[in-house]
Structures are given as structure tokens and as C-alpha cells.
Amino acid sequence: MVTLPGRRLMVFARHTDGVVKSQLQSIDGTWPGTWNAVGDIGVTPVGSPTAVLSPNTGRVSVFTRTTDDTIQHSRQTAAGSTAWGNWATATVPDETYPTDPTAFVFQNSNGFRLGFVSRTANGSVRLYDTDESAASLATRAAPAAGISFTRQEIPQPRDN
Numbered sequence: 001m002v003t004l005p006g007r008r009l010m011v012f013a014r015h016t017d018g019v020v021k022s023q024l025q026s027i028d029g030t031w032p033g034t035w036n037a038v039g040d041i042g043v044t045p046v047g048s049p050t051a052v053l054s055p056n057t058g059r060v061s062v063f064t065r066t067t068d069d070t071i072q073h074s075r076q077t078a079a080g081s082t083a084w085g086n087w088a089t090a091t092v093p094d095e096t097y098p099t100d101p102t103a104f105v106f107q108n109s110n111g112f113r114l115g116f117v118s119r120t121a122n123g124s125v126r127l128y129d130t131d132e133s134a135a136s137l138a139t140r141a142a143p144a145a146g147i148s149f150t151r152q153e154i155p156q157p158r159d160n
Contacts, residue, residue, distance in 0.1 A: 001051070002051045002052065002053045002060050003053070004024075004053065004060075004080070005058070006027070008024065008025045008026075008027065009024075009025045010022055010023070010024050010025070010051070010060060011023050011025075012038065012049045012050075012051050012062060013035075013048075013049070014045050014046075014047070014048065014049060014064070015035070018044050018045060018046075019037050019038075019041065019045070020037070020038040020039065020045050020049045020062060020064050020074075021035040021036060021037055021038060022035065022036050022038050022051075022060075022062070022082070022084075023035050023036070024036075024082055036082045036083075036084070037084070038062050038074050038084045039062070039072070039074035039084050039085065039086055039087035040086040040087055042086065042087060043064075043066045043072050043087045044066055044067045045064040045065065045066055045067075045072070046064075046065055046066060046067055047064070047065045047099075047100040048064075048100050049062050049063065049064040049100075050062070050063050050064075050100065050101055050102055050103040050116065051063070051103060052103040052104060052105055052114060053105070054105065054112070054114055054132050055105060055112055055132070056111075056112055056132050057079065057132070058079030058080070059075050059076040059078070059079050060075060060076050061073060061074070061075040061076075061103065061114060062074050062075065062084075062103075063090060063101045063103050063116050064087075064100075064101075065097055065098075065099070065100050065101060065118070068096070069096035069097050069098050069121065070089050070090075070091050070093075070096065070097065071089070071090045071091045071097050071101050071116065071118055071128070072087040072088065072089060072090060073087065073088050073089075073090040073147065073149075074086065074087050074088070075147075088147070090116070090128055090147075090149045091118075091126075091128060091149070091151070092151055095120050095121070095126070096120065096121045097118040097119065097120060097121070097126075098119070098120075098121055099118055099119040100118070101116040101117065101118040102116060102117050102118070103115070103116040104116070104117075105132065106129075110131070111131070111132065112132040113129045113130065113131060113132055114129065114130050114132045115127055115128055115129030115130070115149075116128055116129075117154070123156075124153065124154075124156070125153075125154040125156075126151055126152070126153060126154065127151075127152040127153075127154055128149040128150065128151055128152070129149060129150055129152070130147055130148065130149050130150065
């Protein structure tokens with residue numbers, strides 16, 4: 001679930017047909033009952049999708065795990081839209097992710113970054129992120145396939 005400007009909600013779920021779908025709350029606070037497919041039908045999601053609103057672009061990004069244990073990314077074609085770009089792989093091809101991702105936005109000294117974490121098949125935790133700073137907004141108009149995520153390895157907990 002994502003809270004949009006104006007305190008409207010957008011919810012996400014994997015439908016029984018396997019497609020990730022979204023529903024946007026009406027301005028009066030009611031739910032229209034209309035679900036819109038997220039991304040194209042080129043992937044088969046499993047597990048629960050996760051979503052986040054970019055504070056810079058105003059667009060929602062959705063991440064989902066697929067049957068081949070990759071993490072796929074789609075995002076709105078425009079802020080506030082119910083149309084979505086095609087799914088694009090957000091992880092590197094040499095690792096698989098048997099757990100659902102968790103999406104978030106964070107800020108560092110360079111500005112906002114959009115990211116997600118997930119655990120690999122061998123139990124390692126990976127953080128993937130992309131630049132959402134004002135300086136990178138020229139490239140933020142790209143579809144999901146035009147966004148690259150940088151992998152960072154998070155060290156395993158140590159026994160004390």
C-alpha cells in the first residue's frame with residue numbers, strides 16, 4: 001500500500017490469475033472496485049508485491065518476485081496514473097531471490113534513493129537502489145526498463 005498526495009491510498013495484490021494488480025482509492029475515500037494490471041504479462045509473479053512512492057517524481061514503483069526467483073520492477077507511466085510500464089528485471093542475473101522484496105525510499109547526502117532489499121538463495125541479504133535525487137531527474141522520465149539498480153551486499157550478522 002502507498003499513500004498518495006491528498007491522503008489517497010493505492011493498494012497492490014497478486015490476483016488469483018497471478019497478475020499483480022492495483023486499485024486507487026477515490027477522492028471521496030471509497031473504493032471503486034476496479035483493479036488495474038501492473039506491468040505487462042511477460043512475467044509470472046509469486047508472493048506479495050511491494051510498492052513505494054518516489055518523493056521526487058511522484059510515481060509509484062512496484063517490485064515483485066517471479067517464478068524464476070528474480071525481482072521485477074514496474075512503475076507508473078506518469079504520477080497519479082493507473083497505467084503501468086512493462087516489467088523489467090531489477091536484480092543481477094547471477095543470483096536468485098526466493099524471498100519477497102521490501103521496497104523503501106531513503107535519503108543520503110546526495111539526495112533521495114529508491115531501493116529494495118531481499119535475501120538470496122544462499123541467505124545473503126542484498127540491497128538494490130537507484131538514484132532518485134533532483135540531479136538525476138532528467139533520467140527519471142525513463143520507463144522501468146531504463147532504470148538501473150545498483151547491488152550492495154549487506155554483511156551477515158556476527159555471533160558475539
